[in-house]
Amino acid sequence: MHDKIRRLTAVLCSLALIFTLGTAAMADEDSGVADTQDAAVNSETAAETSTAATSTDSTDTDVSSVDNAVQDTSADSAETGTGTDTSTDATSDTNTDTQEQAESDNASDSGEAEDGTEAGAEAETKPETETDAGESEESGEAEDATDDASSESEDADASSSSSTSSSSSSSSSSSSTRYTVSEPEGETHELYLTQLESDTCTLASAAMLIRNYMYLNGSDLWQEFGEADIRSAAWDDGLRDSFTYTYGEYTVSVARVSLSSPSTEDLKALLDKHPEGIVLYCGNAPHAVLLLDYEGDAFYCADPASLCSGKRIALEDSWLSSYYQGQDEILKNVTNYWYITSAVSPLEDSGLHWVWNGSTLTISGTGSLADDGAIGTAPWDRYRGYVTEIVIEEGVVNVPSYAFYNYSSLTAVSLPSTLETIGTRAFYGCESLQSVVIPDGVYEIGQYAFALCTGLTELTIPAGVTVIQKGLCYCCSSPTSLTISQGVEALEASIIYGTALTDITLPASVTSIAAKAFQSCESLTTVYYASQDALSLLEDAVFIGDVAFLSADENEENASEESAAEDASATDQEVLTEEASSDESDASSESGR
Numbered sequence: 001m002h003d004k005i006r007r008l009t010a011v012l013c014s015l016a017l018i019f020t021l022g023t024a025a026m027a028d029e030d031s032g033v034a035d036t037q038d039a040a041v042n043s044e045t046a047a048e049t050s051t052a053a054t055s056t057d058s059t060d061t062d063v064s065s066v067d068n069a070v071q072d073t074s075a076d077s078a079e080t081g082t083g084t085d086t087s088t089d090a091t092s093d094t095n096t097d098t099q100e101q102a103e104s105d106n107a108s109d110s111g112e113a114e115d116g117t118e119a120g121a122e123a124e125t126k127p128e129t130e131t132d133a134g135e136s137e138e139s140g141e142a143e144d145a146t147d148d149a150s151s152e153s154e155d156a157d158a159s160s161s162s163s164t165s166s167s168s169s170s171s172s173s174s175s176s177t178r179y180t181v182s183e184p185e186g187e188t189h190e191l192y193l194t195q196l197e198s199d200t201c202t203l204a205s206a207a208m209l210i211r212n213y214m215y216l217n218g219s220d221l222w223q224e225f226g227e228a229d230i231r232s233a234a235w236d237d238g239l240r241d242s243f244t245y246t247y248g249e250y251t252v253s254v255a256r257v258s259l260s261s262p263s264t265e266d267l268k269a270l271l272d273k274h275p276e277g278i279v280l281y282c283g284n285a286p287h288a289v290l291l292l293d294y295e296g297d298a299f300y301c302a303d304p305a306s307l308c309s310g311k312r313i314a315l316e317d318s319w320l321s322s323y324y325q326g327q328d329e330i331l332k333n334v335t336n337y338w339y340i341t342s343a344v345s346p347l348e349d350s351g352l353h354w355v356w357n358g359s360t361l362t363i364s365g366t367g368s369l370a371d372d373g374a375i376g377t378a379p380w381d382r383y384r385g386y387v388t389e390i391v392i393e394e395g396v397v398n399v400p401s402y403a404f405y406n407y408s409s410l411t412a413v414s415l416p417s418t419l420e421t422i423g424t425r426a427f428y429g430c431e432s433l434q435s436v437v438i439p440d441g442v443y444e445i446g447q448y449a450f451a452l453c454t455g456l457t458e459l460t461i462p463a464g465v466t467v468i469q470k471g472l473c474y475c476c477s478s479p480t481s482l483t484i485s486q487g488v489e490a491l492e493a494s495i496i497y498g499t500a501l502t503d504i505t506l507p508a509s510v511t512s513i514a515a516k517a518f519q520s521c522e523s524l525t526t527v528y529y530a531s532q533d534a535l536s537l538l539e540d541a542v543f544i545g546d547v548a549f550l551s552a553d554e555n556e557e558n559a560s561e562e563s564a565a566e567d568a569s570a571t572d573q574e575v576l577t578e579e580a581s582s583d584e585s586d587a588s589s590e591s592g593r
Helices: 002-073 082-094 098-120 135-148 158-163 165-171 201-216 227-234 264-273 326-332 379-386 532-538 552-592
Strands: 242-247 250-258 278-282 287-295 298-302 336-347 352-356 360-365 389-392 412-414 458-461 481-484 503-506 526-529 548-551
Touching: 201 227, 201 242, 201 250, 201 278, 201 287, 201 336, 227 242, 264 287, 264 379, 352 379, 481 503, 526 532, 532 548
Parallel strands: 360 389, 389 412, 458 481, 503 526, 526 548
Antiparallel strands: 242 250, 250 336, 278 287, 278 336, 287 298, 336 352, 352 360
């Protein structure tokens, strides 16, 4: 019995052991499955992490490569967006999955190659050691030429014309290259061109110079004008030292001047005198830009290099900054500049033209100048501070209102016999002007026409002017002579306000005198009248101090007496001189004895 119990107990223990071992085995199996699943998850996570890291590294490499390529060609890469676009494309390609990683790398390499091609197309700028050679450079030039092609040459084969741009540009007519024009957006404007070839930055800058000149004159011709138009006149394996070119009704002369390490003040003075800009050239780079304007001591330009073109940018952001670090270094390496020496410019549809040569303004043709009665609207007004002489040639019939308002440097004016009218404030504020001969054919002189001409010493009003309008010589401190010819009928207020005139003669034709015609003339002491009617008019006029009214006859008598006195004085002087000579002769004779 006991044996049976022991055997049963052993069997039960064995079963329990087997059950326990089986349970443990099943638990171990489940644990292994879980570990395997966790390992798979971890492995997948690691793979994704590795993929992301690889993608990031690739993107960083792309950005770095692009930035380096852009830096080699232009400091303006941030504005062109080349680096950003490329890195974005690369990131998009590489973040798909691990199987597309190789394709992403290839796409990245392709993006870098494109940027390298564009960099290689930079014009007349990089030394040979930095310039991409061969097909990349030709491809970049083709892209630049295609971008600048006009809508009028859409039927042309872009790639063909680009690859042969050197020969086609030199032989093309002015209609072969046109530029699409759009309204300005911020700093971007279609005025600013991209050079058509890798060595024509000076030619493209000169084209922009002439375009800007026509734009400032309000002409639409700038929209059509480009580098190819002036090539035959301006190019000879480099921009000529000087050239003259006619386009439409414009004839523009351009010349080169040596300029070594200009100061900011030097350049400001040049830009003030040449608001259309100057072509600034660094010969050691070599590269040229169109210098446009300045703010404070910072200069702005239009750069024809492909990555910088199409906008007004700071000089320190131009391609030159990749060669010279910053504006100061750029200016230290300037060697010369080109500027417009003179330009024959049409005046609307009037048949008239004007020419500015740096000091003299000449207006020619037949007809009337437009008169809108506004200050500063004349096309030559941007040269206001630099005009020293004005020549209005025969055929011109008027001087518009405000035509030469505040031309402080003006010293001489030549008016034609065909002139009929001088507008309101036409010569207002011309403080350096000393004398003006007004032709006999003039019948109208506007209000304040010569006001504040403080250097004016004499003025003659011709007989055809019936009314001397208000403020003729207002606050002209210098005049000592004002001649009013027979024929003038009316004198309005303040015609000689604040002048240094001591006397004035009124002709018999005067029938009306404003009460304040002679106000504030402290030096005026005598008014001569030619008729009793004029005398009665003077009795109501306002004067400062005591003024004597004398007839014109008395004026003539006084003039005769003064002349006789001068003659007598001259005779007495001659006698004294002869006596002195005689005494010297006698003394010499005595000494000889």
